[in-house]
Amino acid sequence: MILSRGSVVLVELDPTVGNEQRGVRPCIVVSDPVVNQDQRFPVLCVVPVTGTLGVGALYPQLSPTGSGLTKxxxxxxxxxxxxDKRRIRRVYGVLPANELAALDEALRLFLGLPGSSAR
Incomplete structure (x- = not known):
């Protein structure tokens, strides 16, 4: 399975602790595709998705167009x-470039990385 940054995948997130997002839900792959494909790295980084719209820079809105999301x-x-890659149940699609850019901006802001326009 080849996963690029911005791939939308269905993931089994349980078991969880506390306020972590749980259940089976769509997530967006945000780790580097080279790492994602390397067998030496059994894990990848994802951002969970919800149908409950959030407010603020850390909750970029995603459209269903082309991504495989239903709403x-x-x-x-x-x-x-x-x-772990074994948590992935299926691949839906890929985010459009403008939505991946908004997600990248939100990640820079959340992680305190240079280049955030909100700083």
Whole structure:
């Protein structure tokens, strides 16, 4: 399975602890494709998606067009996590470039990385 940054995948997130997003839900792959394909790295980084729209820079809105999502959703950047690739149940599609750019901006802001336009 070849996963690029911005791939939308269905992931089994359980078991979880506390306020972590749980259940089977769409997530967006945000780790580097080279790492994703390397067999030495059994995990990748994802951002869970929810149909409950959030407010603010950490919750970029996602459209269903082309991504495989069934409704307008938002990325929960504050729930960024690493998962074992075996948690992936299926691949839906890929985010459009403008939505991946908005997600990247939200990740820069959340992680305190240089280049955030909100700083």
């Amino acid at each position: 307008v959703s938002c990325a929960l950047v504050d729930h960024l996590r690493s998962i």
